Amino acid sequence: GAGVSQSPRYKVAKRGQDVALRCDPISGHVSLFWYQQALGQGPEFLTYFQNEAQLDKSGLPSDRFFAERPEGSVSTLKIQRTQQEDSAVYLCASSRPGQGTDTQYFGPGTRLTVL
Amino acid sequence: AQSVTQLGSHVSVSEGALVLLRCNYSSSVPPYLFWYVQYPNQGLQLLLKYTSAATLVKGINGFEAEFKKSETSFHLTKPSAHMSDAAEYFCAVSRPSGTYKYIFGTGTRLKVLA
Numbered sequence: 286g287a288g289v290s291q292s293p294r295y296k297v298a299k300r301g302q303d304v305a306l307r308c309d310p311i312s313g314h315v316s317l318f319w320y321q322q323a324l325g326q327g328p329e330f331l332t333y334f335q336n337e338a339q340l341d342k343s344g345l346p347s348d349r350f351f352a353e354r355p356e357g358s359v360s361t362l363k364i365q366r367t368q369q370e371d372s373a374v375y376l377c378a379s380s381r382p383g384q385g386t387d388t389q390y391f392g393p394g395t396r397l398t399v400l
Numbered sequence: 401a402q403s404v405t406q407l408g409s410h411v412s413v414s415e416g417a418l419v420l421l422r423c424n425y426s427s428s429v430p431p432y433l434f435w436y437v438q439y440p441n442q443g444l445q446l447l448l449k450y451t452s453a454a455t456l457v458k459g460i461n462g463f464e465a466e467f468k469k470s471e472t473s474f475h476l477t478k479p480s481a482h483m484s485d486a487a488e489y490f491c492a493v494s495r496p497s498g499t500y501k502y503i504f505g506t507g508t509r510l511k512v513l514a
Contacts, residue, residue: 288443289443316500318501318502320502320504325506325507326506326507327404327490327492327504327505327506327507328444328490328502328504329504330501330502330503333499333500333501340499341499341501344501376443376444378444380500387500388434388446388449389446389500389502390446391436391443391444391445392443393441393442393443394443
């Protein structure tokens with residue numbers, strides 16, 4: 286079946302621009318995660334949704350970062366007034382509900398470059 | 401708090417040789433542990449996971465890992481490396497409750513020499 290998809294795959298933004306990154310999770314997956322992967326580093330947790338509820342946003346680095354999942358399916362990560370330090374790959378993952386043993390399935394990521 | 405340490409950011413092995421990638425974790429509660437592989441310009445793919453059942457876990461592509469509580473380790477091994485194993489490998493830990501978010505190590509890039 287279809288996996289997690291993300292768009293765009295690549296995004297170049299000028300410093301100060303706003304960007305929106307989209308994630309389409311696997312159908313029926315209730316849990317959705319966003320991670321940020323800087324060059325040469327492991328992914329770092331940003332935020333977590335269960336259905337449309339954002340239950341954990343402790344990893345968002347600043348109030349310029351905002352995520353939503355209004356209908357409990359597609360999610361959008363928005364970054365306002367982008368800065369060079371926001372350059373990274375943004376990964377989305379989804380999993381079935383409720384169990385920590387459930388595997389997180391990752392999308393290919395969106396590589397954001399801020400000039 | 402939970403954390404993961406991967407010793408060796410780069411590991412090189414000859415084709416056919418043993419692969420050993422090291423992962424040590426820190427967790428105040430019984431952890432769940434994962435190994436993921438990442439090929440260039442692709443997302444992370446699960447190799448195997450430990451979720452408090454058998455301590456020796458077998459995964460895809462001939463990889464396995466052993467959970468050793470006394471050593472707080474979850475090292476990844478494969479008896480014989482293939483050229484196709486060249487990739488970046490990430491160890492991750494999560495809690496069995498709450499957010500289930502993963503805490504990742506910094507990764508180990510595996511190079512396989514012909």
